Amino acid sequence: MKLLIENWGKFQFVTFFITFTFLVAISLTIGGSGPYHYETRESAKETDQSKSTIFYLEATGLDRLNQMLFVESHFYNDNNFGFERTVEMSIKIWGSNNLKDKTIIPNVYGQVDEVSDKVWKLIQDTTHKRTVTCEKKDNCTRHTIIYEPYIHYQNYFVQIDAETEHDKNGFSEMYINTYFVNRSMAYFELFWRYAFVIIDIIVIAYLVRLFSGIPFRDFTIEQKGIAYLLLLLLFFNNPLWPTILLSHSSFVQVLDAIFSVTFFIGLFGYWWIIFDGLRYVKHSRTFLKTFIPKFIPLFGFWITFLIIFIWTRIHEKNDPQYETINDIPGFVIAHVFFWIFFAISFLGLIYSIIRGFKEIITNHPELKKRFYFFFTNFIIVFILVIVVLIGGFLPKIRNTALEFSATFAIMNVYIILNSLSYLPTRDTLNDLKNSAHTKLEDENNGMSDDSKSEISNDIELSNENITSSESNEKSESNDKSESDDKSESNEKSESNEKSESNEKSESD
Structure with missing residues (x-):
């Protein structure tokens, strides 16, 4: 072609x-x-020499077009030397679909709060450790600390308690970024x-x-x-x-x-x-x-x-x-x-x-x-x-x-x-296309010739059967005629012999 x-x-x-x-x-x-693919909301805190830092994050007005929600953490090293720290992240996530009053926040302290508990539902409470590696005067490694593959709630509230095994000497700032797909x-x-x-x-x-x-x-x-x-x-x-x-x-x-x-x-x-x-x-x-x-x-x-x-x-x-x-x-x-x-x-x-x-x-x-x-x-x-x-x-x-x-x-x-x-x-x-059309016609013509040949053979075979049947009938008729003639001849001969015998007897 x-x-x-x-x-x-x-x-x-x-x-x-x-x-x-x-x-x-x-x-x-x-x-x-x-x-941009994602909308980002950033929260930053300067660290002190204590071992713990708590973040509170909100993501409101979400729907299925936002598709997913995830949170990343990263630190910044302001020193002239690199280091490695183990950070323990305690995370709680609340979700709500009926948040009419945005001043109502989840019950983060675990106390009895009927209003808050009716509005917010605790959907995640986990603790994980992450090893953070930092180069001098640079951002440290990023880590995904929350991943929600589907948006089940219109509003999310997150509490993150970041705690290190040692003091935070070297971490000048901590960043928590919230991401969800842009509508x-x-x-x-x-x-x-x-x-x-x-x-x-x-x-x-x-x-x-x-x-x-x-x-x-x-x-x-x-x-x-x-x-x-x-x-x-x-x-x-x-x-x-x-x-x-x-x-x-x-x-x-x-x-x-x-x-x-x-x-x-x-x-x-x-x-x-x-x-x-x-x-x-x-x-x-x-x-x-x-x-x-x-x-x-x-x-x-x-x-x-x-x-x-x-x-x-x-x-x-x-x-x-x-x-x-x-x-x-x-x-x-x-x-x-x-x-x-x-x-x-x-x-x-x-x-x-x-x-x-x-x-x-x-x-x-x-x-x-x-x-x-x-x-x-x-x-x-x-x-x-x-x-x-x-x-x-x-x-x-x-x-x-x-x-x-x-x-x-x-x-x-x-x-x-x-x-x-x-x-x-x-x-x-x-x-x-002409070749394909011609080939198709040839196949159809070939099929027609074959059909005609089959019909002709059937007719010839039928004629042969009829001829054979007639021949058999004629043969049977001839045989019957010959048999009848022979029978009549025999009867006549017997009659003549009997007549001659009777005449001879009378003469004697």
Whole structure:
């Protein structure tokens, strides 16, 4: 099947990449002017030489659009030396859905207070230790001390009693930050997801209509890969995402993670299979040779990633202060296998690229344009993904609308533009449809001829049966006639003999 890109010149290729860059740039501009992912409320206290410091925090007017609530603690070291301290955090959390008078606070001292107890409900009372490491003249390590994955109450009140094993010499300030998802960010994410879902569905419907009547086996390897990626992209955009806002179930969040992980693993597999498959003749791409060696490490990569995610979610639900940094033994095996499968997949991809360059340039020069186009797209998207991942560690980019829009825009623009670039030429499309139509007519005609032949055979067989039956009847009739004649002859002979005998007797 001849593709459009095989007829492209330099102008068309440059136009394609300019269009890609332009669409991604627009998305990044919109994302850069969008809302922050989290709203933050900060509380700070200067420390003295005592061992204990108590914080009181409030978060009011929340709803399901805020999605989650978590609290971080960090200290500041104002000295010229670094140190390490163990801090014990005693935490109490109250929730309320009927707070009409904001002057009413929870019963933090445990005394009898009927008014407060009717308004506020104690939902968490725990104590955990955290090891704080500080560099000189710098912020100390941050720790998540509260994590509520769902907003069950409109109002929260938190009491934190931070106590060290020694005095706080070295801690000049303590900070407690409360985070919850910005409502504007929830609307922003909802808009972008459904915009891409609608565009994706339109493209899928257009391609289904365009390729109707053409057998899937006649598609090129790029077209087959893009067909699967478009379906994975639909799940990546996740039309079920609003259920995360409406439900308090962990299942919908795990489902969203499965969609995202499956998409990225599928994209990685798409790159690997195309680079390796282009250098094979179409009929030599066997399932055992081309696909199984790639599915095994990719499936291991996928399953270990999900294990790590689900492990984290379960622990966060059971322990609001859970941190992976304090659960290293539980992650050792999963992380080891994760990086092993990733290394195998990545090295396999690099090997396929090198072999592809060598064999296609030497043995398949007619595929050079397709290979170079695919490789250029791969390099651009791969670099952009690495930039987004690195940017996710930068405070000004992490958890912002820019990070979200960059990820979704790059993936959607890349796959949708490529799906349109890998369309067949008009003549090729018409030839394929005519060929498929002719083949279908031949099959129908073949079926008609067979039917006629069967009917003719049935008629001949029926005629033979009728003829045979008539012949048998005639034979039986002849036999009966002969038998009757013979019987009459015998009777006549006997009668004559008897008559002659009687005459002779009378004569005597």
